[in-house]
Amino acid sequence: xxxLGLPTGIHACLFDLDGVLTRxxxxxxxxxxxxxxxxxxxxxxxxxxxFDAVADYDEYVDGMPRAxxxxxxxxxxxIELPEGAPDDPPERDTVHGLGTRKNAIxxxxxxxxxxxxxxxxxxxxxxxxxxxxxxxxxSSSANCRDVLVAAGIEDLFEVRIDGVVAAERxxxxxxxxxxxxxxxxxxxxxxAQAAVFEDALAGMEAGRAGAFGFVVGVDRVGQAEALRAxxxxxxxxxxxxxxxxxx
Numbered sequence: 001x002x003x004l005g006l007p008t009g010i011h012a013c014l015f016d017l018d019g020v021l022t023r024x025x026x027x028x029x030x031x032x033x034x035x036x037x038x039x040x041x042x043x044x045x046x047x048x049x050x051f052d053a054v055a056d057y058d059e060y061v062d063g064m065p066r067a068x069x070x071x072x073x074x075x076x077x078x079i080e081l082p083e084g085a086p087d088d089p090p091e092r093d094t095v096h097g098l099g100t101r102k103n104a105i106x107x108x109x110x111x112x113x114x115x116x117x118x119x120x121x122x123x124x125x126x127x128x129x130x131x132x133x134x135x136x137x138x139s140s141s142a143n144c145r146d147v148l149v150a151a152g153i154e155d156l157f158e159v160r161i162d163g164v165v166a167a168e169r170x171x172x173x174x175x176x177x178x179x180x181x182x183x184x185x186x187x188x189x190x191x192a193q194a195a196v197f198e199d200a201l202a203g204m205e206a207g208r209a210g211a212f213g214f215v216v217g218v219d220r221v222g223q224a225e226a227l228r229a230x231x232x233x234x235x236x237x238x239x240x241x242x243x244x245x246x247x
Contacts, residue, residue: 012135013135016197020118020218027109029062123240177191
């Protein structure tokens with residue numbers, strides 16, 4: 001292991017955003033809950049079964065593109081909705097309409113609460129840059145750039161593959177590896193020369209499916225064993241645990 005806690009031969013680091021670099025995963029979980037609970041309450045009445053911001057979030061929506069998350073959770077409840085169109089307004093009960101509704105809630109919460117980067121992750125990315133490794137952010141969020149700017153860390157990364165880029169290039173989201181593969185290609189490295197940093201189970205699966213050289217699972221919510229089961233090479237609670245080759 002190198003002083004970065006990575007195998008020799010790793011030349012690039014591909015970082016997820018929410019939950020790895022920034023504390024926005026909890027904001028997303030709260031937004032999904034607010035949106036789905038309102039939808040389910042209107043559909044099923046006062047006795048509705050609410051969205052679980054831990055179990056349902058981890059299992060059905062975490063790390064996925066917004067529309068995929070909507071489809072995944074609705075399918076878990078046996079609910080079918082029309083697909084609609086990406087520009088559906090938030091009041092429309094379609095897959096895309098619910099996604100738009102959730103995004104509006106996220107943007108409101110980010111505006112109200114701001115965005116905070118994990119200090120340990122920022123230290124680690126600085127160390128990665130100082131060591132001369134290439135760096136990319138890979139996120140399903142269409143708000144990725146705004147979050148990076150708000151957190152003051154946009155300049156740390158050379159490449160950004162986010163929800164906007166994925167839509168433009170028609171790249172399937174996690175658990176498919178395509179967005180990570182696109183980042184590696186832009187950085188000029190092979191998958192085996194790149195390390196993936198993820199906190200979502202879908203991200204672990206993407207790292208494994210893409211045959212990347214190393215997959216770091218970041219355990220913010222006590223799911224270390226699940227991260228390992230889904231493909232993590234190593235699990236840490238924060239990225240700066242890797243410094244000094246202690247992984």
